[in-house]
Amino acid sequence: MSTTAQQFYKHQDLLYKFLLIIICAGFIVYFFPKSGKFKYEIQKGFPWQYENLYADEDFAILKSADELAQEQEQIKSQSAIYYEYDQAVINKVLALYDSNFNKAFPDTLSYTSTKQELKDYGKNLLSTFYKNGVVKDKPVYNSGRLIYLKRGNEVSEMNFDNITVLSDMPDALSDAIQSSLYSEYSNRYLQVYFDGLEANIKLDEVLTQETLDIELSSISKTHNIVPKGSIIINRGELVEGENLQKLLSLKQKYESQNISESRYNWVLFGYVLLVLLALVMLLLFIRTYRPSVFLNNTKLTFVFFNVLLMVLLTTIVINWSPQYVYAVPMCILPLIIKAFFDARLGLFTHVIAILLLGFIVPDSFEYFFLQVIAGIVTILTVPELYKRANLFISVGQITLIYILAYFAFHIISEGGVEGLAWPDFGMFMLAGLATLFVQPLIYIYEKMFGLVSxxxxxxxxxxxxxxxxxxxxxxxxxxxxxxxxxxxxxxxxxxxxxxxxxxxxxxxxxxxxxxxxxxxxxxxxxxxxxxxxxxxxxxxxxxxxxxxxxxxxxxxxxxxxxxxxxxxxxxxxxxxxxxxxxxxxxxxxxxxxxxxxxxxxxxxxxxxxxxxxxxxxxxxxxxxxxxxxxxxxxxxxxxxxxxxxxxxxxxxxxxxxxxxxxxxxxxxxxxxxxxxxxxxxx
Known part of the structure; x- marks a missing residue:
């Protein structure tokens, strides 16, 4: 065997560990967003801890979520609503009227007016109601709401209050007859109308929604301009209100701007360097405190595989919709590592994974705090994973800690409970339920990696x-x-x-x-x-x-x-x-x-x-x-x-x-x- 081959076999164990870290770092960085990261941490409701911040160039201030929601509601309340007029329904109703009239008004009876006059009155009355239109269900509109009625190729504007709801039609017809010269025949007219009434206008949902979408898309997401050189926020000022919107606007402008190829390469290099540092720290911890794991490449691969899995899963969720980031059951990671190794390695691995995610999650400080606290609770409350009751109790405690910590951050940033996002509590519960999947996952890992829990x-x-x-x-x-x-x-x-x-x-x-x-x-x-x-x-x-x-x-x-x-x-x-x-x-x-x-x-x-x-x-x-x-x-x-x-x-x-x-x-x-x-x- 040559000297080169001998050296290769001698160092192949270290080479494997080196390749393991490189591959994990490559996958993680590949899924990370490649835009530059805003260098300031924006903590709503907290004092600005950095230096006085000035605008390097002009930028527009983003409207707050409440402002955008208010504008959207205003547009929805005023947007054009289109109804379609159906003449065929009127013809059908009038034809049925002619058929039923002779049954309700037989020739054997004597009338104060001629039978033809009675028939013409009833038909004209019916036509009057159908001229403005009859709708099947009554929508919730403000009084005096204008709508657009399509009659073929013609569109006319009218007040919705002039349209009759089908369920109100019998009473409206009865009232009209009672106040006419033919009031004595009211019951007979109602017999004619009883089973012949239909709605002749219906909402054109497609055209109405298209019109609404166009109007909503035209809403400007910004208002006012921060001129170059002006102060954005002073050190010690609270990050709230207009200050918060300025900072969020600056952050979005920074992260959404197109970057040059050279700057892109530097950003990529920075991500690679930080991810490698985090993974190397994990490797050094294992070598120092868990040498048996360090010397076993299967166990080492298992640890890094789980870190990679949780980071990639969270990254996918963030790319899909950042608001669901807390639905990812991060506490599965310390549970899995603890089940096969020990609590100390489980917690350290959990912290490294959260540090990696801190590059991409929104509100990284809040995320880091919540996940570290939840990881500690996970380690402390599941002493014996093989006892199923312990896992259920622990999941309940983890969910409670999530909710309490999230609630605390909200009241700090908002100064009260107003605007509390109740669906977020549901995401914490979803993450807790997903944590129960750790049991079948342990079984799968035992078969894949030959480990024992x-x-x-x-x-x-x-x-x-x-x-x-x-x-x-x-x-x-x-x-x-x-x-x-x-x-x-x-x-x-x-x-x-x-x-x-x-x-x-x-x-x-x-x-x-x-x-x-x-x-x-x-x-x-x-x-x-x-x-x-x-x-x-x-x-x-x-x-x-x-x-x-x-x-x-x-x-x-x-x-x-x-x-x-x-x-x-x-x-x-x-x-x-x-x-x-x-x-x-x-x-x-x-x-x-x-x-x-x-x-x-x-x-x-x-x-x-x-x-x-x-x-x-x-x-x-x-x-x-x-x-x-x-x-x-x-x-x-x-x-x-x-x-x-x-x-x-x-x-x-x-x-x-x-x-x-x-x-x-x-x-x-x-x-x-x-x-x-x-x-x-x-």
């Missing part, structure tokens, strides 16, 4: 699982020992704030390798026959040590996750099989201790360190005869002190204080197991 750990802790059931059947003593260690470890983890579910599962599987030859371990020797009596100390030690390697092979065969296999690999660290080592030394003073040592590695986390302590203490406690509380306390101190002297916890992220707390829990639990009470001096 607390939800999967809960499934693995089921003692009816295939592998644990086999352990219970083939090595019942080891199974019982594993249950005891799991209980001890879980209690210790809870005491120091470690991952109790993870350490419990690790404890249940840590001795799974003893299934291969269960009777070679004393806890499974029910007959009293010890197979090691016929073996040399070195052979016996090899059998004992091999249960770690056998356990790793079994765990991989049954597809146990790496987080669980780590407990199998480290639960003895590099300790020595003391009994067989001293037995060998009785025969051979030059016996090599390496032949009697476990291969390691050392525990590298709080959880793996807890398991080593609990496993050693529980296993050795079986050798105690007539145990007392004092004896157990000294026994626990002795075992853990020896492990510390051997530097077994050198790589574990655990403090002396936490070790003291663990010892206290182990003593208490062992006393409970043996039903002992504290001995008091007489």
């Amino acid at each position: 607390d939800v999967s750990l809960l499934e693995l802790s089921d003692t009816n699982s295939k592998l644990l059931k086999r352990l219970a059947d083939e090595a019942p003593g080891t199974f019982h020992h594993s249950l005891n260690v799991a209980n001890l470890s879980e209690a210790a983890a809870n005491e120091i704030g470690a991952n109790a579910m993870l350490v419990r599962v690790g404890a249940l599987y840590h001795d799974i390798g003893k299934i291969i030859n269960p009777t070679d371990f004393t806890e499974n020797q029910a007959t009293g026959i010890n197979s090691h009596d016929d073996l040399s100390p070195k052979e016996s030690a090899r059998i004992i040590i091999d249960h770690v390697l056998n356990g790793i092979e079994l765990a991989r065969k049954y597809n146990l996750p790496d987080r669980v296999i780590d407990f199998i690999r480290t639960h003895h660290g590099t300790s020595t099989v003391q009994y067989f080592y001293f037995k060998e030394k009785e025969k051979n003073e030059d016996a090599a201790i390496e032949d009697f040592q476990y291969p390691g590695p050392l525990p590298f986390s709080k959880e793996t360190a807890i398991l080593m302590m609990a496993d050693s203490v529980e296993a050795a406690s079986k050798s105690l005869k007539n145990p007392t509380s004092t004896l157990i306390d000294a026994f626990v101190e002795k075992i853990i002190k020896k492990q510390m002297e051997e530097d077994q916890y050198l790589n574990a992220d655990i403090t002396f204080k936490e070790i003291q707390q663990i010892k206290k829990v182990l003593k208490k639990k062992l006393n409970n197991i043996y039903h002992l009470r504290i001995e008091y001096p007489e």
